[in-house]
Amino acid sequence: MEQLLKRADVPKEHQWKLEDLFADQKAWDASFAELKNLLKRAADYQGKLNNAASIKECFELEDEISYHAERLYVYAHMHHDEDTANPTYQALTAKAKKLNVEAGEALSFITPEILSLSEAELDKLIEDPALKEFKFTLTEMKREKAHVLSKTEEALLAQVGNLSSAPQTIFGMLNNADMKFPKIKNEDGKDVELTHGNYIQFLESPNREVRERAFKAVYETYGKQKNTIAATLNANVNKNMFYSRVRKYPSVLEMALYGDNIPKEVYTNLIDTIHESLPLLHRYMELRKKLLGVDELHMYDLFAPLVEEYKWDITYEEAKQMTKEGLTPLGDDYLSSLQEGYDNGWIDVYENENKRTGAYSWGAYGTHPYVLLNHKDNLNSMFTLAHEMGHALHSYYSDNALKYRDAQYTIFLAEVASTTNEALLMDYLLKNAKDPKQKMYLLTYYADQFRTTVFRQTMFAEFEKIVHERVESGESLTPQDLSDIYYELNVKYHGKGMQVDKEIGMEWARIPHFYNSFYVYKYATGFSAATSFSKQILEEGQPAVDRYLGFLKSGGSDYSINILKKAGVDMSSPEPIREAMSVFEDVINQMEQLTK
Template sequence: MDQLLNRSEVSEDHQWNLQDLYADQSNWDQAYADVQKKLSTVTNLEGKLNTVKSVKECFTLEDDISNHVERLYVYAHMHHDEDTTNPTYQALTQKAKKLSVDANEALSFVTPEILSLPDDKLDAFIADSALSDFKFTLQEMKREKAHVLTKTEEALLAQVGNLSQAPQTIFGMINNADMKFPKIKDENGKEVELTHGSYIQYLESPNREVRSRAFKAVYETYAKQKNTIAATLSANVNKNIFYSRVRKYPSVLDMSLYGDNIPKEVYTNLIDTIHESLPLLHRYMKLRKKLLGVDELHMYDLFAPLVDEYKMDITYEEAKKTIKDGLKPLGEDYLSALQTGYDQGWIDIYENEGKRTGAYSWGAYGTHPYVLLNHKDNLNSMFTLAHEMGHALHSYYSDNALKYRDAQYTIFLAEVASTTNEALLMDYLLKKSTDPKEKMYLLTYYADQFRTTVFRQTMFAEFEKLIHEHAEQGESLTPQALSDIYYELNLKYHGPDMTVDKDIGMEWARIPHFYNSFYVYKYATGFSAATSFSKQILEEGQPAVDRYLGFLKSGGSDYSINILSKAGVDMSSPQPIRDAMGVFEQLITQMEQLTK
């Protein structure tokens, strides 16, 4: 593997254009000062939020401040993500974070003050056409009434905001900046650098020794930090428990779902429906073992190619074109927006020294979305691009259709658009494929999507549920306790044909999503909803496309469950998950037939 470039050596065409947010640092500083000035005027409204006029003025100012704070933060943080070791942007990110906390503090009186009004006054506001832009917000405030504290308590909680980010910040620094993996020998016996970005590539190596070496090197490195990382994860769980108790929720899970108004059954249904479907995953593990021709299937064999000598080298340019072809069923309007994203500086493409790992889509209302990648020339990176552009175009459509506060879609919905793109792309590739080896490769890839996005994320979701329950009952989350829980889940999920290596017990230590608690289940529900959407789009054509584009333009203008339901997917029942499992079963059956 080549030495990574420094950020300063990365070609401009491979970088996103953050000047679309702020032309330069002095513009950022000016915007920062403007927000501070506006924050000083907020107190003029305090104690006056009892008329339609004052509430409208307050919400309008709140939106203006929030939008600019978001933009300042996004700019600083995305520069920081380009090179996490750059002290300038570390400092700028901290400055933006502090402004965000100051803004929350300054505006913390708004909700409790409006909620102190009698219900009939609140109902009158909800019904008043002058406040129609804020109707959903007012309805939400009324629903949240039971969990909002007094003015003094809310101001105090807003100040705790800085402290509450500590576990995630500390983990990020350990994981991205300080964690150094040893060198390992590649297929040719050459010493190569192991990084977050290259780890999965080595796990995909056809050479079993390389896979085993990479796997062991990564988990032995994490094991050396197990006490520190267990302390950061435990601190994060305790922070969640603090908030849930202060805000009078029965549990952290209840609190996490309440914001999106998601019934608890959605979470428990997911785990239960996946438990009933584990025999399918076990069947897939058995097939994987047979295809690899191994006596024992190990955890480091999960990403190994199942088709001999079938390698899909896909350059970034080819990936863009193939994605566009695969998304044709979504129509011209969608394709034109996609092309704009390709051409106009939305995307930061390749890994460089110090760059944040993984991929995401982010941005701020009022400018286009952005996508961070660490692109490799393989199938997985092509799907990552399709996935992140799904997020980006969801934001693009909702931002263009709606005002600031209604445009912010929930994370529960976020994974649906990204995964619908992946499902349509896969359908296109499978239909186009005539080579049995290629077909087998794609089937394996898609089956692995189900394994990693539905089964694995549900296992993560179950792990989060268990560790929070343990902590809520007063038990300590020691490194051993975390590893034991995690190891047992791996045994249960992967079944009798998998040799579950002890090292995997450390995997909880490298999952950044655990610092964004009760988030990962949304990947599994999102994947299921997306499987349903793509099926409808391919079978029905235009009417389903119209419903789907309507979904993209709905942002967060209603409850997530309702937005999906209007577009034709009912997530309050186990049905979409069972539908997804039906597709998974078909894939396994096709693979079994190809291997006879």
């Protein structure tokens, strides 16, 4: 194995240029001192937020404080991520974090003070021309007013905050620290300890016995803790119910969607439309069974490779070029912005000693975005590049089109731009695949993305909905009830072609997302919206591209659902999900053709 480079030895052309944020430490220190002074000014507005002039000045100060705080934190944290063992940037990150907390505290009076005004006063402020650029902020505050309690009650709820994270904390400890899996025999007959980290690798093993051993060992281990984990999950549901009732929401689901102003129909539509598309997943299961050459398809066969590992080396330079060619349908403006990112120090490319793992896109308003990669010369890394540059260009377009406050987009929208890039790249690769083996490799990769990101996450979303509705109607759920609900969903989703093993009934016990309730549906809606965008772009051309670039330039200037609707994707209707499913059907058709 190649020796990892130390950070100091990484060639400049493979590093991001953080000096575009701050020229040096001295510039960072000066900005830090300036922010300290700005924070002192915040108190001047306390008790005065009852007229347009004071509110405008206060909002402007809030934006200036947030702008500086973000830049200081991002710079320190990204330097820390380059080399997590570097004590200078460990200290700088801690310093920036502390200042961010101070900033939050200094500005915390703004929302409650404005919300203490009457409805009529708020309406007057919303329509005041002097506050035109803050109209959306004030409208949002008014929308939240119905669920904000008195000062005393809010103070009490704030104190309950630490208790409310207990179910998630306890589950995390049990799952990550205390849960010990047995040793199992690997492909070579050696005893290897099963861990969270290597479980999926075992499920991807070409050796079926290894897959089965890993699968059974994991769920037997969870089965031994089922009472404790059921108690933590029930505690989480009860905590959610407490908050939804105290804050006067009709249900936990509606409380969870309220923040992004997502109508309940978006959630229920997703589940209903996926139900009508389940025959497609069943077809894919039958195809899996045929390709694996097995009499019965089991749950532990879902990650097994369908084609012999197709060796495809893609260097970073080739990945950049292919990604650019794949994104050609987005037009010259998008491509030149992408090239600007390639050429001007946006990307930190390769792994080095102590560099943070994984990949992300991040940055601060007023400077171009940044992308952290740990590039390997393979297909997965090329898709990661396309994905992260999708995020980066979303920020780039939003930041250039909008003022600081309106440029920040929601998580609901974040995955759309990144996944649209992946969908366009996949379309390009499939159209240009010369070798049937290569084409099958790509189709399998794509089909499994639909299975895991759309179907599986929707099944999770449906499980959460059923569990909360049962508890809200007064039932209590035993470990057996949870396993029965989960098992039946697996039978429904995977169809007759799948032998649904009883062990899968325990899978609910290992999903950490269930402690961040009603979140996973965003993966499925984001993927569907992106697939719908890419289909429109490929079929309609320029009009669809213009709508899509309009979406990228909208940041968070309106509610997420409205931003998507303006761009031609209405998530409150089943259409985008149906469009995504038609792409999935086309993938299955192509796979079936190749296996004839």
